[in-house]
Amino acid sequence: MNYNYYRNSSNLFNPEEGYNLGNMFADLYKGYKNYKPAKLTGRTPEEKSFLELSRIGFAMHEMNLYLDLHPEDRTIQQLFNDYRKMFLELEEKYEQNYGPITITSDTLEKSPFAWVKDEWPWEGGRNV
Amino acid sequence: MFSYQKRLQYPVNIKKKDLRLAKYLVTQYGGANGELAAALRYLNQRFTMPDNKGKALLTDIGTEELAHIEMLETMIYQLMKDATLEEIKEAGLDTHYAEHAKALFPTDASGVPFTTTYFATTGDPLADLSEDMAAEQKARAVYENLIDLTDDPDVIGPLLWLRQREIVHYARFKELFEYYEKKQNDNSNKPGNDIMFANSMENNQLPNNMKNNQAFSNQQPFDAEYLNNIFKNIDLNRNYIRGLEQKNSIFI
Numbered sequence: 419m420n421y422n423y424y425r426n427s428s429n430l431f432n433p434e435e436g437y438n439l440g441n442m443f444a445d446l447y448k449g450y451k452n453y454k455p456a457k458l459t460g461r462t463p464e465e466k467s468f469l470e471l472s473r474i475g476f477a478m479h480e481m482n483l484y485l486d487l488h489p490e491d492r493t494i495q496q497l498f499n500d501y502r503k504m505f506l507e508l509e510e511k512y513e514q515n516y517g518p519i520t521i522t523s524d525t526l527e528k529s530p531f532a533w534v535k536d537e538w539p540w541e542g543g544r545n546v
Numbered sequence: 547m548f549s550y551q552k553r554l555q556y557p558v559n560i561k562k563k564d565l566r567l568a569k570y571l572v573t574q575y576g577g578a579n580g581e582l583a584a585a586l587r588y589l590n591q592r593f594t595m596p597d598n599k600g601k602a603l604l605t606d607i608g609t610e611e612l613a614h615i616e617m618l619e620t621m622i623y624q625l626m627k628d629a630t631l632e633e634i635k636e637a638g639l640d641t642h643y644a645e646h647a648k649a650l651f652p653t654d655a656s657g658v659p660f661t662t663t664y665f666a667t668t669g670d671p672l673a674d675l676s677e678d679m680a681a682e683q684k685a686r687a688v689y690e691n692l693i694d695l696t697d698d699p700d701v702i703g704p705l706l707w708l709r710q711r712e713i714v715h716y717a718r719f720k721e722l723f724e725y726y727e728k729k730q731n732d733n734s735n736k737p738g739n740d741i742m743f744a745n746s747m748e749n750n751q752l753p754n755n756m757k758n759n760q761a762f763s764n765q766q767p768f769d770a771e772y773l774n775n776i777f778k779n780i781d782l783n784r785n786y787i788r789g790l791e792q793k794n795s796i797f798i
Contacts, residue, residue, distance in 0.1 A: 430779045432786045440556070440710030446717050447710070450690055455710075456703035458557065470790060472553070477783075479610070483718055486602035487725070497783055504787050519552050538552070540620040545557045 433477040433501070442480035458546060464516050465546040471508040471519075472546070477501045519544075548609065555613040556707045560624040560700045565637035567696050568625035569655060574692065574708075575618040576652025576660035579684040585611035587665035587681065591674045596726065600671060603722055604678075607715050614711065617704055619650050625701075672730070675723040682716035 429444035436442035438455045460466035478501035481494050488494065513523045517536045525532055537543025574580045588608030595601045626639075626648050634643050641657055652660035665681070668674055689709035693702055 430783060432782055434786070437556075440707040441714050443714070443717075446714055448713050450693060450706060450709060453693065453702065453706055455706050456699070468553075472556070474787075474790075476555070479606075480714070483603065483606055483714070486606055487599055487718065487721055489599070493780060497780065500784065500787050504790065508790075521549065533552075536552070539554045539616075540558070540623050542559065544553050545559050 430497075433473040436480065437473040437476045442477055443484075460546045464512075467508065467512050467515070468544050469546045471505065471512055474501050474505045474508060478505050516544075548612070554617055554620060555610070556617060556704055558617055558620040558624065558700075558704050560621060560698070562698055562700070563628045563633075564625050564696070564698065564701075565629050565633055565639055567698070567701060568622050569637060569639055569642075570692055570695055571618065571622055571625070571701075572653055573655040574685070574688060575615060575622065575650075577654035577658075577688075578664045579681060579688050580652070580654075580660075580664075581611050581614040581618055581685075582652050582660055583664040584608075584681060584685065585615060586662070587667075588678065590665075590667050591678070594667070594669045594671070594674075596671050599725070600722055603718060607718065610711070610715075614708060617708065621701065621704060622650060671726050672723065675719055675726070678719045679716055679723060682712045682719060686712035686716070 430436070431439065431442050431444055431447075433442075438458055439447060440455070441447045458469060460469040478498060481498035481501060484494050485491065485498060509519060510524075513519055513525050518525045518532055521533065539545055576582055585608050588604045588611065592601050592604035592608060595604055629637075629639075629648070631643075634640055642651070642653075645651070654660075666674075666677055686709055689705050689712065693705050693709070696702060696705075
């Protein structure tokens, strides 16, 4: 087991920085030439709440990959727990206001079936 | 099984059509080092990983690659959708148009269709993970080549982001490779022990440790500086979450 790895990986970005960069772990980050990653911002309330959902979802996923290899790391487990709770909350609120993201959403109980209503992501829907 | 989320992992909003660029980008969808090959590579190899750590990591990264395929598809679709027939001919995409019109199809930048010969499964975790590490590095290099070929910030943003994911995945695969390699070396030093993972993680690991409240056991060397650092980072992340909770204004 490489213990240095544990040590280094304590340098975490916050979800906003991490999502912009595509990497939550500061010790793993490597930029390319002088390119700066885009600073993502939402203009409307929908865009803002969607962006928060994406950030937290990404942070949760990064903790997930780390925990796959270090299932006994309680510190990262705690962060994963926090992000997961927040993600579920953000997702539910977003879906109630703006439509379903997953097929298990409560918002799909009503007729007409909302799954087919919104723009698809490649057409510019939910794309902040 | 897999389930779909109606959102991209990272936003793609390309406003300017650019057929030449679409022709290059398609290689990260259906080329030798592309995302389709990556997803199939990991989602096949995972079945013969020797323990649950490997099965989990290859499943989760393989799944993320599916989301990257979707981002690439979106980029190519947006770059092509408003093109005229003249522009398509001029960019050399008439050969694509003949078969597919403006539909998506996984090929490399020269139009060679996707083939499963782009990846391997050997049943040997060290051989498979070496391939995975190489694949992530090659994909990173290709993303850099593609970034060099454009000056459209709407394209550069997602490409930089996808490039960074290759770096993270490479680091995770490397870590798993080194873990297995060490395990194999440790086992091969013991006489009569020729089974690679005789004492695999499933048998001796997790739940007991956690139930007994001993996650911070003497398995891991901790020092004050390390602990301070890690708790500081936890606080930063917690504050971020708390800030979100209080800032209800993001919801109508």
